[in-house]
Amino acid sequence: MKVLIISSSTRKGRTSHRVAVHLNNRFNNTDGIEARILDLAEHKLPMFEEVYVRDENPTDTAKEVAKMLNWADAMVFLTPEYNGTYAPALKNLVDYYNKTEFIKKAIGIVTISTGALAGMRSAVQLQNLIAALFGYVVPYMLPVGNVTDKFEEDGTLKLPLFENSINNFVAEFLWLADAVVAKKELAAVV
Numbered sequence: 670m671k672v673l674i675i676s677s678s679t680r681k682g683r684t685s686h687r688v689a690v691h692l693n694n695r696f697n698n699t700d701g702i703e704a705r706i707l708d709l710a711e712h713k714l715p716m717f718e719e720v721y722v723r724d725e726n727p728t729d730t731a732k733e734v735a736k737m738l739n740w741a742d743a744m745v746f747l748t749p750e751y752n753g754t755y756a757p758a759l760k761n762l763v764d765y766y767n768k769t770e771f772i773k774k775a776i777g778i779v780t781i782s783t784g785a786l787a788g789m790r791s792a793v794q795l796q797n798l799i800a801a802l803f804g805y806v807v808p809y810m811l812p813v814g815n816v817t818d819k820f821e822e823d824g825t826l827k828l829p830l831f832e833n834s835i836n837n838f839v840a841e842f843l844w845l846a847d848a849v850v851a852k853k854e855l856a857a858v859v
């Protein structure tokens with residue numbers, strides 16, 4: 670199972686990326702899982718003008734990102750909440766690639782805030798976004814409030830009480846992702 674964690678904050682001094690690092694380590698320490706982070710601060714895409722398949726001159730970064738998205742069996746959309754919604758870099762990404770890379774993939778939702786509300790408004794909006802991409806929303810989400818109290822910059826968990834929520838998210842995410850991959854494998858041999 671190949672899992673791509675899309676880390677959406679491009680902000681200098683960002684705090685949400687530490688959760689991406691934590692999840693990436695956790696997935697890579699799980700048997701049968703290979704995980705990577707698509708860091709949208711590192712992989713800068715052009716501001717959306719035309720969809721990738723019709724872009725006559727895609728950048729090398731755009732080609733590399735397309736490869737990463739296609740590589741993934743399942744994805745995690747990980748985003749801070751900005752003004753009641755998810756990060757603009759994430760919307761720019763999904764509009765540019767225009768569904769193809771997301772269709773029929775299990776997609777988990779992780780939202781981050783330095784406040785107590787944990788980005789819940791953006792989490793609910795991401796459910797709609799994933800449905801619009803014809804992806805499969807993992808119903809158990811991981812909203813992370815007060816992120817700097819919970820995670821160190823290197824991704825280490827500071828608050829053991831939060832472990833349970835992470836475990837539940839990972840288990841539910843892998844349950845759906847495994848089911849989708851198994852169904853595709855079955856369809857391929859029939």
Ligand SMILES: Cc1cc2nc3c(=O)[nH]c(=O)nc-3n(C[C@H](O)[C@H](O)[C@H](O)COP(=O)(O)O)c2cc1C
Nearest residue numbers: 678680683684685749750751752753781782783784
């Ligand atoms: C422009 C901006 C808007 C924000 N709006 C919200 C918001 O609507 N709700 C919320 O809970 N936190 C909000 N915050 C706080 C961020 O969610 C919090 O700082 C988060 O950790 C940012 O992630 P980042 O550091 O990875 O960019 C906002 C922060 C910024 C910079």
